[in-house]
Amino acid sequence: MATPQSGLEPTQDASGQARRERLKTLREAALHRPVLARHLSDGFNGRWSRRQWVQASLFATIGMLVASIVPGFDGLDTVPAHVQRQSMALTLPPLPLARTQGEQGDSWQVVQVEPGQTLGELFEQMGVPATTMYRILEQPGAKQVLTRLRPGAELGFDLPVNGKLRTFRFDRDDTHRVELSIGEDTITEQVTERPSHVRTVVASGEISSSLYASARKAGLSPAAIATLTDEIFQYDIDFSHTQKGDRFSAVYEQVWREGERIGTGEIAAATFTTGGKTYSGFRFEHDGQVGYYTADGRPLKKAFIRMPIPYARVTSGFSKARKHPVLGRTRRHDGVDYGAGTGTPIHAAGDARVKFIGWKSGYGRTIVLDHGRGYTTLYAHMSRFGKYKRGSSIKQGTVIGYVGSSGLATGPHLHYEFRINGVHRNPLTVTMPPAEPLKGAALAAFQAQTAPALARIRQVEQIMYAKVASAEKAKPAKADSKA
Known part of the structure; x- marks a missing residue:
């Protein structure tokens, strides 16, 4: 058994040696084999080939996409880690000594x-x-x-x-x-x-759409506008027919306190221009009575108002003969009938005393007013009276009763009569007696008081309407049709 084994040893040693030599040769060849980078770099002459440019562009594009996409994942919800918190007391500013002690x-x-x-x-x-x-x-x-x-x-x-x-x-x-x-x-x-002071101001405007809208735009209060229409110019101007281009001005007082306007006073002076004519009114106190006067000292308030019911319609005029709607026979109609709804207020035509109040045959509920100097007025067919009795003194414009259909009437209306020394006159056409003008010392005091107000109005209007006046003067004069 020992002999055969000893006889194979030289052969095995020789084959093992050969394998080792072969492996060594392969390892040496692998170590010295050129890699791709070295292979690509071999023969580089300083310029990139087309293939190299394409590869470089591809790598750059991929890098940019990665750089833009990756930060977007930062917003993904993550489980918050437990963070230990601590509180710290801050020192607040001290309260004022007056506050801590409760001082006033x-x-x-x-x-x-x-x-x-x-x-x-x-x-x-x-x-x-x-x-x-x-x-x-x-x-x-x-x-x-x-x-x-x-x-x-x-x-x-x-x-x-x-x-x-x-x-x-x-x-x-x-x-x-x-x-x-x-x-x-x-x-x-x-x-x-609290100290306050008074300023005298001028409000002026031109009507563009309506008097109320233009006056409010100029700064006048609703009460001041009512004074213009219902007190100062009610006898001279029909405000239902004002038109675009009409002008108005008013001098009045404003009360100021601590930089704030707290009220307005009465209108001291006013002008209104319509139809090419200018009307003026000035506030003045005479004999304990306050009223408005023209520039020459004549009261604007007339002795009588023509219509006891403002803006009412005339249903039957003054006539020497007409057929009575109830009796059916022809008879005189010595007054004017105003159609209005039941309960419409009826105003006294002028200052007067109550001469008669009560039921008066076919007139129904009737009031007769004595205005002095032979003038009387009668108001019939009322539904009810005001709180007056015979002998009561009444001011012009006071509500003395309300429209009705008492007596011989086919419907609610006011029958109004105007008499001078017992003679019936047509209240729509009769010449009303003029009011007494100011005289002597009263006239002098009036002129001294109103002159500054009139000067201020003229000054403001000259400034506001200077361009309009210049344009009107520049218009060529119309040729005479007879020329």
Whole structure:
């Protein structure tokens, strides 16, 4: 057994040696084999081939896409890691010494009354008990003001840090402020006057669509517009027929307080230009009566108004003979009938005393007014009277009764008669007696008072309408048709 084994050893050693040599040769060849990069770089002459440019562009595009897509994954929800939090106390600014000690002057809170808000709701909102409110209302004059508060009114509450009302403030009127210092047992009142001043201004405008719209745009209040139409110029101008281009001006006073306009006064002077004619009116007090006068001192208020019912329609005129709608026979109609609905107010045609009031046969409910100097007026077929009796003094324009159909009437209307010394006259055409003009010292005082106002109106109108006047002067004159 030993001999054969010893005989194979030389052969195995020779084959193993050969394998080792072969492996060594392959390893040496692999180590010295050129790689792709070296192969590509071999023979590089400083310029890239077309294939190299294509590969480089492809790699660059892929890199840009990866760079733009990868950051988008940053917003993916991740489970928040537990972070330990710590709190830190910050030092706040110290309260003013006056506030900490509750001193007056550093704790006022001013609130405005909202529409529909009551005084009790305001006190509850401020945390003030109702018992304190009732104590305030018991003060002289406080209840009359505080229970009639209008939206926008301001109330002041002096509430220190302890929350107990110390002082309450409100405005008694436009110029007086009341402060109530509230103690445990008593309340002390202090009234201070709020300074105000008056400015005299001129409002002027030209009608473009309507008088009301143009006057409001010029700054006049609705009350001032009513004064123009219903008091100053009601006898001379028919405002239902005003037209585009008519002009108006008014001098009036404004009351200012602390930079805020709190009210307006009466119109001191006014002008109205229509149909090429200018009317003027100036406010003046004479013998205890305030009225408006023309520039020469004649009252604008006429002795009578022609229509006891403004803007009413005439249903039957003044006639010597007509067929009575109820009796059916021909008879005189010594007045004018105005058709209006039942309950329409009837106004006194002039200043007068009540001569008769009551039922007057076919006239029904009737009032007869005596205006003096032989003038009387009659108002018939009323539904009811005003609160007057025989001998009562009545001013022009006062409502003396209401339209009805009492007596011999087929429907609701007013029968109106105008008499001079007992003779019936047509109230639509009769010449009304002129009012007495100012004379002597009264006229001199009137002219001295009204001259500055008239000068201001002329100054404003010259500035506002200078361009219009220049354009009118530049128009060529019309040739005479007879030439």
